[in-house]
Amino acid sequence: MLAFAIGCVLVYYFMTSLTCVGQAMEPSVGSGDLVLVNRFIYSLAPPRAGDVAVFKPNGNENSHYYMRRVIGVPGDTVQIKEGFVYVNGELFETGVGNEQMDYAGLAEEEIVLGKDEFFVLGDNRNASEDSRNADIGNVRRKDIYGMAWFVRYPFENFGVIP
16 A cells, blocks of 8 residues: 555656647657656756657647657757768768658758757658757746656557667
C-alpha cells in the first residue's frame, strides 16, 4: 500500500501523461500516442541536445503542447544547409530525423541561441512545425513543460523514446 501511495505522489507531482498531436515526431512518437512527461527533470538540469522537450510555443496557454527534439542549446549556432542541420559548424545527427529537409525556414541563416533559448525540430523533419517556423521560433526555457521520455500507449509503441 505504501508503494502505491508513493507511486501516486510521484506521478502526480513529477510526471504527467500527454497525447502526441500530429505526425511531427514520427517514427519516435506517433500521432495519438500517450506519452509520459517528466515535469521535474528540468528543475535539476537544463534540456540537452537530443531530449524530446514538451512546450507551448511562445508560452501560448491556448495552444496544445508540442513535442520536439532539442537540437541546439543556449550559446549554440544552428543552421540548415542543403537540407541538413549543423550545430556549431558540425553536422548534427541523432539517429532519428536525419532525412534531408525540404524547408530550412528561419535556419537558412545562422541562428545564435540566447542564454535561455533552444532550437527544436520534429523527428519527421518534412512534416513538422518547429523552430524553423516564425510562429514557433526558438523555444524559451520558461515555456518548456518537461521531457517526453516514454510511450505508454498504444502497446505496439510501448517503451522509451529514442
